[in-house]
Amino acid sequence: MFPKLDPLLHSELRLAVMSILAGVDEADFTYLKKQTGATSGNLSVQIDKLTAAGYITVEKGFKGKMPRTTCKITPTGQEAFSNYVEALKEYLSAGN
Amino acid sequence: MEQNKEMTASQSLQLITETLNNSRKDILRSNAKYYMIWGALLTLFSLAIYLLWKTTGHAYWNLLWFAMPLVGFPMDKWVGSREKVVRSENVISRITRGIWLTFCIFSCSVALFNILYSFANTSPIGTIAVGTSLSGQIILLFGMAETITGVALKNWIIKIAGVVTGIGGLALYYGIGLYEEQMLLFTFAGVVLFITGILVKRQNR
Numbered sequence: 001m002f003p004k005l006d007p008l009l010h011s012e013l014r015l016a017v018m019s020i021l022a023g024v025d026e027a028d029f030t031y032l033k034k035q036t037g038a039t040s041g042n043l044s045v046q047i048d049k050l051t052a053a054g055y056i057t058v059e060k061g062f063k064g065k066m067p068r069t070t071c072k073i074t075p076t077g078q079e080a081f082s083n084y085v086e087a088l089k090e091y092l093s094a095g096n
Numbered sequence: 097m098e099q100n101k102e103m104t105a106s107q108s109l110q111l112i113t114e115t116l117n118n119s120r121k122d123i124l125r126s127n128a129k130y131y132m133i134w135g136a137l138l139t140l141f142s143l144a145i146y147l148l149w150k151t152t153g154h155a156y157w158n159l160l161w162f163a164m165p166l167v168g169f170p171m172d173k174w175v176g177s178r179e180k181v182v183r184s185e186n187v188i189s190r191i192t193r194g195i196w197l198t199f200c201i202f203s204c205s206v207a208l209f210n211i212l213y214s215f216a217n218t219s220p221i222g223t224i225a226v227g228t229s230l231s232g233q234i235i236l237l238f239g240m241a242e243t244i245t246g247v248a249l250k251n252w253i254i255k256i257a258g259v260v261t262g263i264g265g266l267a268l269y270y271g272i273g274l275y276e277e278q279m280l281l282f283t284f285a286g287v288v289l290f291i292t293g294i295l296v297k298r299q300n301r
Contacts, residue, residue: 005105005108010103010108011103012103012111015103015108015111015112016111016115019111019115020115020119023116023119023186024119024185024186025185025186026185035115035118035119035122084108085109085112088105088108089109091105092105092106092109
């Protein structure tokens with residue numbers, strides 16, 4: 001019996017965002033947008049979904065006079081991401 | 097990138113791997129700029145000290161080295177503040193910063209001990225012996241820091257540049273003169289660092 005893949009993470013953009021955030025302390029919105037190649041609107045929607053699930057936290061502030069939105073993965077998000085990767089490995093090892 | 101695209105398990109894993117690789121490339125791109133800045137500064141300072149020492153005959157011009165961080169760090173900060181995208185900190189960038197900070201502490205300590213010894217020692221031969229070994233020690237430390245950075249970033253250009261600077265620099269050190277000519281070792285290290293920056297930037301465009 002395969003473990004169920006987390007539907008929240010099994011989406012291209014959300015998984016990309018979580019992959020970036022899993023490896024860094026925090027990342028700002030512009031950085032995430034550049035790394036994923038997503039549009040601002042699309043990225044905002046996905047970030048809201050991840051925030052609502054408690055996987056990431058969003059902090060709004062300023063860098064000089066420019067507004068800055070910073071995203072950070074939470075321990076819950078870190079655990080969900082690890083579980084997702086483990087589940088993927090099981091799927092792939094079963095396929096080989 | 098689409099938010100609802102259906103993915104297979106292997107596609108998901110590929111996406112994670114790609115994202116991690118992109119983050120590594122991003123760090124390398126960002127580092128390249130700093131290699132160019134510090135490479136150019138090292139080249140300019142070493143050439144300036146070489147020329148001043150050669151024309152005046154005074155080794156005191158070596159004190160100018162302490163001005164390099166005073167120019168370099170504000171420049172570093174200014175370049176960082178001009179970036180539109182704020183790069184995130186991760187384990188690799190922390191390790192890289194730690195390596196270069198360790199290099200700074202060790203090379204400054206070696207230089208400081210050398211100065212103190214020069215003042216305390218009355219024998220000119222002893223002072224020359226310590227003074228000339230200093231360049232060899234610093235060039236080795238520099239090459240080692242650069243090679244370890246290459247290992248941490250999994251980048252062969254930086255690894256090769258580190259070996260060229262450390263081992264090549266040491267080979268040059270044994271063949272070069274005892275006095276102002278020693279400064280040319282750092283010109284060599286600066287040029288290698290600057291070229292490394294250009295190559296790494298081109299590699300990770």
